[in-house]
Amino acid sequence: MADRVKQALFRRILSGELAPGARLVELQIAREMNTSQGPVREALRELEALQIVVTEPYRGSYVRHVSDQDTLEAYQTRGALERLAGQLAAPFLKGRTQDLRKEAEAIRSAARRNHAEDYAIHDMNFHRRIVEESRNRILLRTWDALSFEIRIRLWLAQGRVDLNAAEADHWPIIDALDRGDGKKAGRLLRQHLMFAIADVKGAVGHPAETEAAR
């Protein structure tokens, strides 16, 4: 039951029905979902662990605001994780990149249609698949915890990304993985992510990383 509440809140936040800053009152949600305070509390605490919600003692819970700084930091972290994922996944994906190519096609299609929603979905599939194929469960869990389903949507929704430019990055990554060249795949993945936030970076970043990525 706690899980159903969690999923429901998750959907409502993703859809924008619950915007950043929205208040989440435990008993009110409990009434809406035909349950009691306990399960709602659990759900909120899990969303808090995912950094989707913030709670202040005796004050209540709110949908978290995501700043440019947060996005930058999250992408830097994600870049470090995916670089490793690429290295680890390459031996397992060598000569077996059909699925990745399918997702890359879908990404290209979405980019040409300028359809941010589809782009986000297939881009997530693409990257998550590589992390899965690293065969490192802790890496996968850590990656999931960054909860990019939220961040990527919130951010693409702002229309600051050139989908067609970013889309092109995926093909060399597939090629490197197909050859089993993990080092190259890792570097390209990291670079891909760093390029993707170059604009945000200019606004809030410090110089060390920007240079390294280019």
Added chain:
Amino acid sequence: MADRVKQALFRRILSGELAPGARLVELQIAREMNTSQGPVREALRELEALQIVVTEPYRGSYVRHVSDQDTLEAYQTRGALERLAGQLAAPFLKGRTQDLRKEAEAIRSAARRNHAEDYAIHDMNFHRRIVEESRNRILLRTWDALSFEIRIRLWLAQGRVDLNAAEADHWPIIDALDRGDGKKAGRLLRQHLMFAIADVKGAVGHPAETEAAR
């Protein structure tokens, strides 16, 4: 109150009083701590999020077992995060490595006394400090979530590490940071962690990473 329960359980697990596999019965803990089931549930769910405890629905919670495979995966992930941390922290630590040297001295002292407990404490301080100085809060949180306080103790307790050999790695890292050479510091940090689990790796790993680290 939930937080106090969490801390108490955490301590009892760290001390070994609650060994891996030990059962954690909600009402029983509640009685011991003079509280009720609710706060205990919350505490258990937080420990579950930290991967310290596993819960099966309607069955109960247990202290988690940590396998060699888990340790390897966690260290790989940690290596990726600390490499980034080193890169980001270098500009901020350039010419300001006094604190790190202090911790490195303490690590050396513990290694010479072959005192795993002290070694673990100061090694944690050393590494965490670098992650803090990355000034990337999401990176820090992600790193913390790997809950190495537990893993490092569980593992050092097994006495499979040559403390004096591992200790020596810290000084070149400090030198690189002191020069502001983030790339080098990052590489050394990753290497340091990969060396540290080389033995475990031989048993369970696949070849890709071992080569890259040497």
Added chain:
DNA sequence: CTCCTATCGATTATAGATAATTTATGATTG
């Protein structure tokens, strides 16, 4: 003797009610 089923004990999961805390509002005093 084996397999299936009903029942029991233990424990988690949920509900409902109460206590504790915070914020805002309004009264009181200097």
Added chain:
DNA sequence: CAATCATAAATTATCTATAATCGATAGGAG
């Protein structure tokens, strides 16, 4: 009029009690 303090409303935090579920065990049928 400003500042302080008491009070009330709203909400979280906790407690107690009940329901739901699981695993084991015992009893009976084949």
